[in-house]
Structure formats: C-alpha cells, structure tokens
Amino acid sequence: MKAWIGGLLYAIFSKAGTKAGSSVLCHIRDLADLIVHEVDERVNEKGKNVLDQVLLARLLTFTTLGFHIIFATLGVGIPLFISIAEGIGIWKKDAHYLLLARRWSRGYVITVAVGVVTGTCIALQLIFLWPGFMQLAGKVIGLPLFMETFAFFFEAIFLGIYLYTWDRFKNPWTHWILSIPIILGSVGSAFFITTVNAFMNTPQGFTLEDGVLTKIDPWLAMFNPATPSKVAHVLSSAFLTVSFVLGAIAAYHLFKKKEHEYYKKALGFTMFFALLFSLLNTAIGDLSGKFLAEYQPEKLAAGEWHFQTESRAKLIVGGIVNEDTLEVEYALGIPMLLSILANGNPNSVVIGLDQFPRELWPPLYVHYFFDGMVGLGAYLFVISLVFVVLSFFHKRGKLRRFSRWNRPLLFGIIAGGPLSILAIEFGWIFAESGRQPWILRGYLQTSHAATPAAHLMEMFILFNLLYVFLAVLVSIVLIRLFKKTTPEMELEDKKIIL
Amino acid sequence: MSLEILGITVLWTFLYGYLIVASIDFGAGFFSFYCKVKKEDHLVNSIIERYLSPVWEVTNVFLVFFFVGLIGFFPSTAYYYGTALLVPGSIALVLLSLRGSFYAFAHYGVRNSMLYTGVYGLTGLFIPASLATVLTISEGGFIRETNGLVEFLSDQLLKSPYAWSVVILAIVSILFISASFLTYYADKAKDRKSTVIFHKYAIMWSLPTIFASMLVFFAIYQHNPEHFQNMLDISWLFLLSLASFLVALALLLKKKHYGWAFVMVMLQFAFAFYGYGISHLPYLLYPYITISDSINSPVMGKALVTGFIVGLCLLIPSLYLLMKMFLFDVKYVQGKEKAVQR
Numbered sequence: 001m002k003a004w005i006g007g008l009l010y011a012i013f014s015k016a017g018t019k020a021g022s023s024v025l026c027h028i029r030d031l032a033d034l035i036v037h038e039v040d041e042r043v044n045e046k047g048k049n050v051l052d053q054v055l056l057a058r059l060l061t062f063t064t065l066g067f068h069i070i071f072a073t074l075g076v077g078i079p080l081f082i083s084i085a086e087g088i089g090i091w092k093k094d095a096h097y098l099l100l101a102r103r104w105s106r107g108y109v110i111t112v113a114v115g116v117v118t119g120t121c122i123a124l125q126l127i128f129l130w131p132g133f134m135q136l137a138g139k140v141i142g143l144p145l146f147m148e149t150f151a152f153f154f155e156a157i158f159l160g161i162y163l164y165t166w167d168r169f170k171n172p173w174t175h176w177i178l179s180i181p182i183i184l185g186s187v188g189s190a191f192f193i194t195t196v197n198a199f200m201n202t203p204q205g206f207t208l209e210d211g212v213l214t215k216i217d218p219w220l221a222m223f224n225p226a227t228p229s230k231v232a233h234v235l236s237s238a239f240l241t242v243s244f245v246l247g248a249i250a251a252y253h254l255f256k257k258k259e260h261e262y263y264k265k266a267l268g269f270t271m272f273f274a275l276l277f278s279l280l281n282t283a284i285g286d287l288s289g290k291f292l293a294e295y296q297p298e299k300l301a302a303g304e305w306h307f308q309t310e311s312r313a314k315l316i317v318g319g320i321v322n323e324d325t326l327e328v329e330y331a332l333g334i335p336m337l338l339s340i341l342a343n344g345n346p347n348s349v350v351i352g353l354d355q356f357p358r359e360l361w362p363p364l365y366v367h368y369f370f371d372g373m374v375g376l377g378a379y380l381f382v383i384s385l386v387f388v389v390l391s392f393f394h395k396r397g398k399l400r401r402f403s404r405w406n407r408p409l410l411f412g413i414i415a416g417g418p419l420s421i422l423a424i425e426f427g428w429i430f431a432e433s434g435r436q437p438w439i440l441r442g443y444l445q446t447s448h449a450a451t452p453a454a455h456l457m458e459m460f461i462l463f464n465l466l467y468v469f470l471a472v473l474v475s476i477v478l479i480r481l482f483k484k485t486t487p488e489m490e491l492e493d494k495k496i497i498l
Numbered sequence: 499m500s501l502e503i504l505g506i507t508v509l510w511t512f513l514y515g516y517l518i519v520a521s522i523d524f525g526a527g528f529f530s531f532y533c534k535v536k537k538e539d540h541l542v543n544s545i546i547e548r549y550l551s552p553v554w555e556v557t558n559v560f561l562v563f564f565f566v567g568l569i570g571f572f573p574s575t576a577y578y579y580g581t582a583l584l585v586p587g588s589i590a591l592v593l594l595s596l597r598g599s600f601y602a603f604a605h606y607g608v609r610n611s612m613l614y615t616g617v618y619g620l621t622g623l624f625i626p627a628s629l630a631t632v633l634t635i636s637e638g639g640f641i642r643e644t645n646g647l648v649e650f651l652s653d654q655l656l657k658s659p660y661a662w663s664v665v666i667l668a669i670v671s672i673l674f675i676s677a678s679f680l681t682y683y684a685d686k687a688k689d690r691k692s693t694v695i696f697h698k699y700a701i702m703w704s705l706p707t708i709f710a711s712m713l714v715f716f717a718i719y720q721h722n723p724e725h726f727q728n729m730l731d732i733s734w735l736f737l738l739s740l741a742s743f744l745v746a747l748a749l750l751l752k753k754k755h756y757g758w759a760f761v762m763v764m765l766q767f768a769f770a771f772y773g774y775g776i777s778h779l780p781y782l783l784y785p786y787i788t789i790s791d792s793i794n795s796p797v798m799g800k801a802l803v804t805g806f807i808v809g810l811c812l813l814i815p816s817l818y819l820l821m822k823m824f825l826f827d828v829k830y831v832q833g834k835e836k837a838v839q840r
Contacts, residue, residue: 113602116558117595123562127569128587131580135573142570143801149563150809156555157816161823181816216795218802453584453650466592470599477603 057129057450067467071115076190077242083179090172133449143218148192155185198226229291232284240277241420248417255410274384293342297351299434302362303370313338313350369430376423501799505571516560524622525676531619542692582650590628597621626668634661638784660717667710674703682756728777735773742766
C-alpha cells in the first residue's frame with residue numbers, strides 16, 4: 001500500500017508544475033501511474049491477473065470523475081470571470097477587458113465541450129457501474145439530479161446565445177445581461193450535483209425498512225447537514241482555481257517578456273480575485289473541518305491519523321504511518337490545533353478512530369491528500385497575497401524596488417495554475433476516499449453496489465484511452481487556437497491603441 | 499392522469515424532442531462530411547454551421563434529461579438497464595464524447611480539418627444505432643434474470659433481425675429528418691444551391707424510411723407478438739403517420755412549402771413514436787418492469803413534478819429565445835449577421 005502512495009506522490013510532485021500550461025497532461029500521467037500501481041498490487045496479492053468488479057468499477061468512476069472535475073471546475077468558475085471582465089470593459093470603455101472576455105469565452109467553449117461530454121459519461125456511468133446504488137438511492141436523489149440537468153440546460157441555451165451575439169445588439173449591456181443566466185446555470189448545476197454527493201456523506205430524508213426506502217422526503221435529503229459546507233467549498237475552490245488558471249496564462253506571457261498592457265491588466269484582475277477567493281476558501285475550509293468533527297468524525301480522524309479520542313488533540317502535518325502498528329513517523333505535530341480546527345476550542349474532545357470498528361475505517365492514505373490540499377491552498381494564498389501587496393504599495397510609491405512583475409513571482413503564479421487544479425483533485429480524493437467503505441454512509445457499502453455485468457475491464461481501458469486522447473487533443477487545440485491569433489493581432493485588427 | 503402516466507408521458511416527450519433535434523444534428527454532421535468528400539462543402543457548410551453552432555450543446559442535454567428523468571421516476575429501471583447496457587451504452591458514450599468534442603475542436607478551435615469533420619460526421623451514424631439498442635432491449639428477450647442477477651445476452655442481440663431492422667430505421671430516419679429540415683432552412687436563407695442539394699437528399703431518403711418502418715413492424719410481429727397486437731389496436735395512429743409522410747413527400751416533390759413539409763415529417767414521427775410508446779405500455783422492460791413499479795413515494799413524485807414545472811417555466815422561454823434568434827431571425831439565417839465570433 002505504502003509503495004504505491006509513495007510512487008503516486010513522487011509522480012505527482014516530480015511531474016506537476018514542471019511544465020506549466022499542460023496541467024491536463026500532468027493529470028493524465030498521474031492517473032496512469034496510480035492505475036499501474038493499483039493493478040500491480042492486486043496482481044501480487046491474488047497472484048492472478050483478474051481484477052475484481054468493485055475495484056474496476058471504482059477505478060473507472062475515479063478516472064471519469066477525476067478527468068471531468070478539471071473541466072467542471074473551469075466550467076463553474078470561468079463564466080463569472082468572463083462576465084466581470086465584460087462588465088468592466090463596457091463600464092470603463094476599456095477594450096482590453098472586452099478582449100479578455102472574448103478570448104476567455106473562446107477558450108471556455110472548448111473546455112465546456114469536453115466538460116459536457118465527460119459529464120454525460122459520468123451521469124450514465126453511475127447507472128452502468130452502480131446500478132444497485134442507483135436503484136436504491138435514485139428514489140431519493142432523483143430530484144437534485146433532475147434539477148441539475150435543468151440548470152445545465154439553461155446554461156447550454158444561453159451559452160449558445162451569448163457566443164453568437166457579441167456584435168448583434170446596439171446596447172452592449174444587453175449582451176452582458178446574457179452572461180448572467182450562464183453563471184446561474186453553471187453555479188446551479190454545481191449546487192445540485194454537490195447536494196447529491198453531500199447526501200451520500202450524510203444521508204437523511206428516508207427510512208430503511210427491510211432493504212426498501214420509505215418515508216422519502218426529497219427536500220430533507222437535498223438539504224442534508226453536509227450540503228452547506230460542501231457547496232460553499234466546491235464553489236469557492238472552483239473560483240480560486242479559475243482565477244489562478246487564468247492568471248497563470250497572463251503570467252506566462254509576461255514571463256516570456258511580452259510587455260503589453262493587456263497582460264498586466266489580466267494578471268492584476270485575476271490575482272485580486274485569487275486573493276479574495278483564497279480568503280473565502282480558507283474560511284469555508286475551516287467550516288468544513290467543524291462539520292466533519294460533528295457529522296463524519298471518522299473522515300476527519302483518518303485524515304489526521306487521530307487514533308485516540310482525546311481532548312487537546314494535536315494536528316499532524318506530513319509524516320508516514322505504519323498501518324499495522326499505527327505509529328506515525330517523521331510528522332510535525334502541532335498541539336491543540338486539531339481541537340481548535342474541530343470545535344474552535346483547544347480543550348475540546350475530538351473523536352478518534354478508536355470509536356469505530358477497524359473494518360469501517362476509511363483508508364489511512366487520505367491524510368496525504370488532506371495535507372496536499374491544505375498545503376497547496378496555503379501556497380495559492382501566499383502567492384496571491386504577495387502579488388496584491390506588492391501592487392498596492394507600488395501604487396503608493398513605496399517598495400518601488402520590488403516590481404510586481406518580477407520573474408520569481410511570475411513563475412510562482414504560473415505554477416499556481418496546475419497546482420490549483422492538483423489541489424482540487426487532492427481535496428476531491430480526500431473527500432471521496434474518506435467516505436469509504438461506504439457509498440451511502442451507514443446504509444450501503446461500496447463493495448455491495450458494483451455492477452455484476454461482464455466486460456468491465458474492456459470498458460475501463462476503452463474510457464481511459466478516450467480520456468488520454470481527449471486530454472492531448474484539447475491541449476493541442478487550445479494552444480493552437482490562442483497562438484494563431486494573439487491579443488496583439490486582435491487589438492491591431494480592431495484598431496485599439498490604449 | 500396518474501403520476502406514473504404523467505411521468506412517462508413527460509419522458510417520452512423529451513425522448514421525442516431528442517429524436518428530432520439529434521436527428522437534425524447527426525444528419526447535418528454526416529452531410530457536412532459527405533459534401534466535403536465530394537468537394538461540395540463550400541455550398542452547404544455555411545448553412546449547416548449557422549444552424550448547428552448555437553444549438554449543438556442543447557441537443558446533448560435532451561438525452562441526459564431523459565435518462566436522469568427515467569431514474570428519478572422509475573428507479574427500478576436503473577438496475578436492469580444499467581446492468582444490461584454497460585457495453586452498448588459505453589460504446590455510445592465514447593462515440594458521443596468524440597463527436598461532441600470534435601465539434602467544438604472543428605468549429606471553435608482549428609477549422610477545416612478533414613479528420614475532425616470525418617470523426618464528427620461518421621460517429622453521428624453509429625450513435626443512433628447504439629442508442630436504438632435501448633429500445634430493442636425494452637422488447638424483451640435480451641435479458642435473463644437468474645436469482646436476482648441480471649445478464650445481458652449480447653449474442654442474442656447481434657443475431658436478432660429485429661435489432662438490425664431498428665438500427666436500419668434509425669439511420670435512414672435521421673438522414674431523412676435532417677435533410678428535410680435543412681431543405682427548409684436553406685430555402686429560408688435563400689441559398690438556392692444548398693436547397694437543391696438538401697432537397698435531393700430528402701427525396702432520396704424518404705422511401706427507405708418508410709420501408710424500414712415496415713420492416714420494423716414485421717420484425718416486432720416476429721419478436722413480440724403481444725406488442726404487435728397492441729399496435730394493431732391503435733393502428734389509426736400509424737395510419738396518420740403514413741398520411742403525414744405522404745403529405746410531406748408530396749410537398750417536397752412539388753418543391754413548395756418546405757416549412758410545412760418539415761412539420762409533416764415531425765408529425766409522421768410523432769404519431770409513430772407515440773403509437774409505439776403507447777402500445778409498449780404497461781411494460782417499461784418486457785416482461786420484468788411495468789409502469790406500476792414506479793415512484794413509491796407520493797412526496798417524491800410531487801417534488802419531481804414541481805421541479806419539472808419550475809424547470810419548464812425557465813426552459814420554454816429560453817428555448818423560444820434561442821429559436822427566435824437563430825432559427826426564425828431572417829437576417830441571421832441569411833448570414834447577414836455575423837455567424838461566428840472571431
């Protein structure tokens with residue numbers, strides 16, 4: 001077990017961030033490594049080359065969702081940035097911001113396309129791979145799933161209208177108003193689908209009698225205890241990620257010594273929002289910790305290797321755990337911090353894994369992902385803070401010696417693009433693996449829900465080939481699209497000299 | 499009307515909506531590719547692109563809607579169809595994914611690539627074929643249940659004449675529906691040359707569509723006599739469908755009123771589709787799932803219907819806006835408005 005985690009972490013840290021701008025490719029390589037390690041492990045354990053259904057179903061769900069959430073995150077966040085940029089552009093009559101909105105929306109369509117098709121994949125794979133789960137839970141989560149499709153429908157319609165009406169109205173604000181339903185649709189679909197995931201973590205709104213769900217209350221199921229913190233965290237982290245991804249593009253051009261005002265405006269704009277959402281995200285992350293302590297203590301305990309229930313619990317940073325003796329080595333323990341994180345009180349008692357039978361423990365590797373997520377979040381916060389502080393003092397005439405366009409800082413922002421996506425993946429893996437062994441916490445175990453159908457292995461290979469292929473192609477298409485017409489060319493075409 | 503009848507009517511209507519918009523889309527992709535091969539693409543592509551670009555994403559949602567709604571209203575279908583459809587469904591998904599992304603790559607990214615158009619055009623013919631499998635399976639005979647374990651008999655499906663007749667019907671219908679719509683759209687755009695081309699395709703695919711329908715009738719008689727008997731009981735619907743087809747064909751041959759011709763084609767498929775659906779009831783999956791194995795909670799049923807009505811109140815005006823801007827706006831259709839932001 002430890003071998004593949006080590007391998008995975010090595011793979012992630014050695015590969016991510018080395019090549020900015022190709023985060024998708026990095027991601028794909030990591031997935032490939034993870035799969036190879038998992039497969040090797042299984043082969044060694046059982047001495048035969050047959051993977052069991054549950055593992056295959058989990059792996060296929062993992063690769064589909066792991067690929068989808070990159071595009072889903074961009075899809076949730078980018079419309080807000082397009083809309084704000086267009087709004088500023090119209091309000092201040094600043095052609096640079098208008099061009100920014102146009103170029104972002106052009107790239108956005110490509111990512112939306114991949115998001116739509118992978119979203120369709122996961123929607124149907126839920127039925128194909130976990131038919132038992134869908135049969136049971138479909139009675140309760142049908143409503144949010146249905147509403148999610150509505151929101152998505154809404155977004156699709158207005159995206160089509162928005163993209164094809166740039167120059168069609170006399171009043172530019174008419175076109176800007178069309179961006180509002182796109183934001184509503186994208187945020188709405190994130191909201192509804194997250195309530196479904198929240199329901200799987202803290203199910204309520206039904207009674208289980210002899211394997212049949214009765215007394216169903218879909219609204220209670222939708223607004224379950226996990227919903228507020230999950231929705232808030234999903235949205236704030238999506239906005240944070242997008243501000244870094246868009247910021248990284250601008251930083252990349254400045255790093256390449258392109259001096260145009262356009263890039264500087266883009267970077268200032270995105271980094272301002274990066275700091276804002278970073279603060280928001282941290283506050284919401286704290287709320288999520290308190291939520292876990294109260295409703296899902298085993299997830300928090302596994303994430304923090306907190307084995308004994310105790311007061312003044314310490315927070316463990318880093319380290320390696322021995323899964324047999326449960327001893328933690330090489331870790332930094334910060335006294336009382338876990339109690340503060342869990343309850344806001346250093347003397348409070350935090351429930352440990354000793355309160356749960358061993359077979360119901362989440363896997364202990366989730367700690368690495370938890371630390372990774374928090375670490376990357378801290379990095380994003382520091383980088384955006386440095387940039388904003390430098391630009392603030394620069395304007396005031398102080399700190400003139402430290403240009404905010406200095407190269408190490410630009411490099412740090414470029415790295416922030418792929419790293420922010422990595423943080424999304426880590427957080428998601430922590431949240432999902434931390435729920436194991438349950439698919440519906442307290443009701444249905446994952447191992448009882450996988451499809452009995454044959455040919456899972458072939459389907460797994462088929463879909464992975466598809467994702468690798470799409471990842472390569474989408475990167476090539478996006479790079480070509482933006483290289484073919486540079487902002488300088490477009491500004492000249494439109495005869496804009498500012 | 500009982501809740502489950504309401505539910506299945508709503509879902510069936512969405513599936514019908516998908517049938518029409520997806521057929522136009524799939525057919526257009528194929529024609530676009532075919533004309534490119536014949537080097538006639540400069541004649542037809544601007545028409546196809548002007549229609550497709552703003553709506554392609556909407557098409558996809560109709561399909562997801564149907565599946566999600568089906569699970570919401572009839573959760574027991576998830577288990578049977580979910581297990582049975584793993585392979586055909588996954589293949590359809592891969593094709594849909596390739597098609598959707600290649601559309602975006604070709605039309606918003608790098609243009610005029612034979613490869614992109616080719617993938618987009620050809621996958622469009624295979625997707626309906628694999629999706630039609632769902633309807634085929636619903637007739638029964640391709641799923642075996644032993645001790646609660648559902649098994650999909652893929653060999654049976656591949657050997658079944660019924661399955662193949664449905665596939666043929668799916669392919670020729672999309673070409674017919676699409677060509678008759680594009681004839682209307684091109685005529686409205688006053689694009690004489692592409693009107694002639696699409697008109698030719700519409701006439702060409704009209705008779706195969708009717709023959710394929712007859713073939714399916716005959717195959718259902720062989721495969722599921724009980725269903726065939728039900729169809730005979732409401733044969734007037736199918737006769738109306740035939741009548742609509744004849745009117746559409748007459749209008750097309752007279753080269754007049756292409757808009758009405760397309761409405762007639764829509765009616766032809768509406769009568770046949772609802773006729774098929776009504777005669778299929780009460781089974782959702784013969785003989786395992788009937789419509790009464792549905793929502794077991796009235797609260798959930800009400801919530802779904804409420805959500806549905808709220809959703810429709812948002813959807814219908816926005817769909818209307820979309821059509822008004824890109825289908826019925828003469829200036830846009832004729833290409834006087836900028837078609838693509840660039």
